[in-house]
Amino acid sequence: MEASTEAVREFYELFPYPSGAPTLRIGFDIRYLMSLVRMERPTDRPIRILDAGCSRGVGALACATLQPDVQVLGVDINRIALEEAQQEATRRGLNNVEFAEVDLSTLAGLDVPEGGFDVIMSSGVLHHLLDPAEGLRLLKGALAPHGVLALMVYSKSGRREILEISQAIDALVNKNQALPAQLADAREVVRVVSQKPNAPSAWKDAYRVDDVEFVDRYLHIQECVYDVPGLFKLIAQGGLSFLRWMDPPAWQAKSADLDSDLLQKARALSPMKSARLVDNLRLGPRIMEVYLCQPENRARPMPIPEGLAHAVFAVHPEVRFHTVQRNIWCATRIEVMSIERRNDEVTPVPPGPLTAIALVLRDQNEPFQGQSLISAMVEEGHSPESVTKAILHAIDQEWVYCPHAVDLVY
Ligand SMILES: C[S@@+](CC[C@H](N)C(=O)[O-])C[C@H]1O[C@@H](n2cnc3c(N)ncnc32)[C@H](O)[C@@H]1O
Numbered sequence: 001m002e003a004s005t006e007a008v009r010e011f012y013e014l015f016p017y018p019s020g021a022p023t024l025r026i027g028f029d030i031r032y033l034m035s036l037v038r039m040e041r042p043t044d045r046p047i048r049i050l051d052a053g054c055s056r057g058v059g060a061l062a063c064a065t066l067q068p069d070v071q072v073l074g075v076d077i078n079r080i081a082l083e084e085a086q087q088e089a090t091r092r093g094l095n096n097v098e099f100a101e102v103d104l105s106t107l108a109g110l111d112v113p114e115g116g117f118d119v120i121m122s123s124g125v126l127h128h129l130l131d132p133a134e135g136l137r138l139l140k141g142a143l144a145p146h147g148v149l150a151l152m153v154y155s156k157s158g159r160r161e162i163l164e165i166s167q168a169i170d171a172l173v174n175k176n177q178a179l180p181a182q183l184a185d186a187r188e189v190v191r192v193v194s195q196k197p198n199a200p201s202a203w204k205d206a207y208r209v210d211d212v213e214f215v216d217r218y219l220h221i222q223e224c225v226y227d228v229p230g231l232f233k234l235i236a237q238g239g240l241s242f243l244r245w246m247d248p249p250a251w252q253a254k255s256a257d258l259d260s261d262l263l264q265k266a267r268a269l270s271p272m273k274s275a276r277l278v279d280n281l282r283l284g285p286r287i288m289e290v291y292l293c294q295p296e297n298r299a300r301p302m303p304i305p306e307g308l309a310h311a312v313f314a315v316h317p318e319v320r321f322h323t324v325q326r327n328i329w330c331a332t333r334i335e336v337m338s339i340e341r342r343n344d345e346v347t348p349v350p351p352g353p354l355t356a357i358a359l360v361l362r363d364q365n366e367p368f369q370g371q372s373l374i375s376a377m378v379e380e381g382h383s384p385e386s387v388t389k390a391i392l393h394a395i396d397q398e399w400v401y402c403p404h405a406v407d408l409v410y
Pocket of ligand 1: 005008009012017018052053054055056058059075076077078081102103104105122123124125128129216
């Protein structure tokens, strides 16, 4: 193992990241991820997932718990975190998740299944490698031809304030000490600065985070950051294709940010240029989260209006439905219908066809044909045109997605 990788391991073994219990991550649902690309997975083998840099297994364990038919492998160099992840898997009685020590700089010892992994997730890891492009190239080699790679790396603009604090700490703290001593001194610097009346909010935030988050943010020994062109360069160096942002609307300028002429110009830009604009205006997310695929694969087109009746849909597992209902004499009255998408705020759904479709979707836990949705809504008195519009809205907002045919067989 390279000396710098060894040092990163030592760093994380002292403070395994993150603290807290297993959590659901954006893009945890494998069938949804695979539905984004044209090529279907083969059906003669189980679905296999790699969590590259799984640490304590917070993502891998949640993924395995909710998808018992999916085989998950989590790898990392942090032996303490891997041990903890394995113990948690045993405690939960999970037999579809394994953990192994693998250095992502070489992938030596990685057990790549025949045909490659169907999905690889790597969140917050590649930017800690000495050569992230080589790390991505190696992951590409382990990804199936039909596979999807979900990647998160640091954003230069999103990390700006963190880097400023980290540089101030560098100037004031003896970095030759052991990490716990650096932490104590750096905490003191942050305490003093954050309590000054004009302290920037980023310093107050630094004061509040726990030790694990603190060292990861402000005392890291090996990390790099990406602007949008830098990210696209990394993807090209890795030999992969950009499929889409994990949260595309977050990377588009909105009417609240620009007036209509400028907004029109912004909307006409390519996804890369549009994202660069949003990033330069500091309107974008604080991290870069993308879905990638092999260059021979492509994004799967969404059904056209004429094809809605024959399309098969599933409710997007990251959507949460909130209904406020009142039961009155022999009837139920829906008073508020709202939808929560990913990390978004809860958004109220306007009454009419959109509430009607949301109510059908709320109770739908199996894939269903578009025709059954259309019939249910028309029967309730909605016009076919308004139903088509509502379904297209549900597709656009990712309330639903279209699973591949192979995933309709249980
Ligand atoms: C910030 S943590 C992210 C952990 C996890 N993916 C998550 O989202 O919570 C970074 C992880 O990358 C791992 N890591 C860093 N360099 C690595 C390498 N060369 N090979 C494997 N894992 C590495 C660290 O051990 C650490 O667990």
